[in-house]
Amino acid sequence: MSAATSPIMELQNVSKSFSGIEALKNVSCEIFRGEVLCLLGDNGAGKSTLIKVLSGFHQPTSGTMHYACEEVVLPSPRSALERGIATVHQEVGTVPLISVGRNFFLGSEPTKRFGPLKIFDSAKANAVALEQMRSFGITRVTNGNQLVGTLSGGERQVLAIARAIYFGAQVLILDEPTSALGVKEAAKVLVVVNEVRKQGIGVVFITHNVRHAMAVGNQFVVLIHGQVEAKFRRGEKSRDEILNLMAGGEQMEELEAELSALEDSFTAPEVDDQTVEQIRMGA
Numbered sequence: 001m002s003a004a005t006s007p008i009m010e011l012q013n014v015s016k017s018f019s020g021i022e023a024l025k026n027v028s029c030e031i032f033r034g035e036v037l038c039l040l041g042d043n044g045a046g047k048s049t050l051i052k053v054l055s056g057f058h059q060p061t062s063g064t065m066h067y068a069c070e071e072v073v074l075p076s077p078r079s080a081l082e083r084g085i086a087t088v089h090q091e092v093g094t095v096p097l098i099s100v101g102r103n104f105f106l107g108s109e110p111t112k113r114f115g116p117l118k119i120f121d122s123a124k125a126n127a128v129a130l131e132q133m134r135s136f137g138i139t140r141v142t143n144g145n146q147l148v149g150t151l152s153g154g155e156r157q158v159l160a161i162a163r164a165i166y167f168g169a170q171v172l173i174l175d176e177p178t179s180a181l182g183v184k185e186a187a188k189v190l191v192v193v194n195e196v197r198k199q200g201i202g203v204v205f206i207t208h209n210v211r212h213a214m215a216v217g218n219q220f221v222v223l224i225h226g227q228v229e230a231k232f233r234r235g236e237k238s239r240d241e242i243l244n245l246m247a248g249g250e251q252m253e254e255l256e257a258e259l260s261a262l263e264d265s266f267t268a269p270e271v272d273d274q275t276v277e278q279i280r281m282g283a
């Protein structure tokens with residue numbers, strides 16, 4: 001396979017057990033440059049465990065990983081980052097009470113000499129942070145001294161993404177970047193994901209929102225109970241088919257039948273006026 005078409009990162013039959021519980025079973029997937037791989041699955045499916053394996057936080061119990069056509073072992077998140085595998089965790093990894101500029105350079109601050117001392121060059125940090133965010137369409141933030149806590153959820157995600165790209169990410173792993181966001185904010189992040197993809201980065205986008213996945217995904221992997229239930233490319237499956245896959249097919253129909261039976265048998269409890277009045281009075 002040529003370098004242009006070979007994956008930048010590849011997992012082959014990766015399994016991960018935690019004291020007897022198999023969180024991942026024989027998972028194989030490929031990440032390509034300039035593509036978004038959407039990792040879909042319900043809670044407990046193994047998505048976070050898979051990310052932690054890709055990002056060097058966990059080591060597989062068995063199976064192999066390749067990066068840039070070489071077999072690799074990632075003993076730590078630092079070792080993954082040094083190779084260009086960057087992860088933006090769900091909680092975004094931003095500290096609300098520090099400035100945008102400082103946050104951008106957290107752990108790798110630009111310094112300038114001040115007599116015998118090296119001090120944090122906040123003017124430079126602010127300028128770089130703002131420029132990088134602007135390049136991804138965030139124009140509302142105009143002061144690098146602004147605290148991260150004053151940014152919207154979407155802006156924080158973009159800050160973390162811009163930082164990863166600036167520091168040389170080749171593979172960018174995003175753990176549910178849109179799950180806590182409203183429609184407009186999620187759209188902002190999805191636009192940035194697409195932009196990052198166009199720059200030739202291999203993106204892994206974790207979500208349980210099929211609409212968000214379909215907006216940006218080139219390839220899709222559905223995980224159920226730690227196993228790859230389905231793997232397909234853009235355009236091969238409809239939204240309903242993907243939803244059914246995520247729910248495990250039959251299970252979805254059973255669930256719906258159970259729910260409608262519950263609805264039919266449900267009668268609203270009687271609430272008397274006295275109780276309502278007590279609640280209103282705060283009793």
Ligand SMILES: Nc1ncnc2c1ncn2[C@@H]1O[C@H](COP(=O)(O)OP(=O)(O)O)[C@@H](O)[C@H]1O
Pocket residue numbers: 018021022023041042043044045046047048049050
């Ligand atoms: N550190 C751990 N120790 C023990 N069990 C774990 C650990 N991390 C995850 N698991 C288990 O692995 C399974 C998959 O979890 P996880 O990867 O967090 O799923 P998801 O992110 O898709 O919700 C769950 O059953 C979870 O309880």
Ligand SMILES: [Mg+2]
Pocket residue numbers: 047048049
């Ligand atoms: Mg998770």
